[in-house]
Amino acid sequence: MSDSHSSESDEVNAPVHIEPYDAAWPERFATEASVIGQTIGPWITGGIHHVGSTAVPGLAAKPVIDIMVGVADLGSSRPCIELLKPLDYCYWPYLAEVMHWFCKPRPSHRTHHLHLVPTGSPRYLNVLAFRDYLRAHPDARADYKALKRELADRYPHDREAYTKGKTDLIGKLTEAARAWATTRDMKSGKPDSTT
Secondary structure, rough: OOOOHHHHHHHOOOOOEEEEOOHHHHHHHHHHHHHHHHHHHHHEEEEEEEEHHOOOOOEEEEEEEEEEEEOOOOOOOOHHHHHHHHHHHHEEOOOOOOOEEEEEOOOEEEEEEEEEEEEEOHHHHHHHHHHHHHHHHHHHHHHHHHHHHHHHHOOOHHHHHHHHHHHHHHHHHHHHHHHHHHHHHHOOOOOOOOO
16 A cells, blocks of 8 residues: 555545455455465465455355465565555554464455465464354354445445454454364364364
8 A cells, every 4th residue: 555645545545335245255365365375485384365245144244355364473474565566465564463464455445355364373363263253153143244234334434443343342252262272172182273
C-alpha cells in the first residue's frame, strides 16, 4: 500500500459487505495458495492455510479470501514483502509486531488478505483453532454469523467499528477453541489444520 493519505482513507472507507457462504471460496484459496507457495516457498515453515470466515462452510462472510502462511519469524521473512508485490499484494504494517499483513489488489477493493505469521506463535495457533472450532460447532458458527450481519448493518462504512464489535465474541470463541483444540490434539496425536 502506498503511504499516501488517499490510500489510507480508501482502506478505512472500503464498505463492509457480508455475503452468504460461496462454495467457490475454497477453490479461490487453493489457486492463490499455489502461486504464493511458488513465490515464497523457501520462507514457508508452517504451511499455507485458508483461514477467516471464507474458510468455514456455511458461514456468511465478506467475500475476501484470508490466507495465513507460517514463517520462521518476522525478521527473516521480510524479503517476502517485495517478492509478493508482483502478485498485487500490498503490504500494510497492521499488527506489525505479530505478522506481516497484506491486502490484494488494493484497500478499496480487496479480494484477498494475506498474513505471514510465525509458525507456532500464539496468533498462528489461535487463528487455526478458531477456524477449526467454527467448522466443528454449528452453534458457535451461528452466533458469529448473526453478530457479523448485525455489525455490518450497523457499520457498513466503518471497518474499525465492525472489527472492534467482534472482539469480545472472538475472544470468547478463541478461548473455547484453544481448549477444544488441545483436547482434540491429545486424542488424535496431531492437529488437522492443513488447509
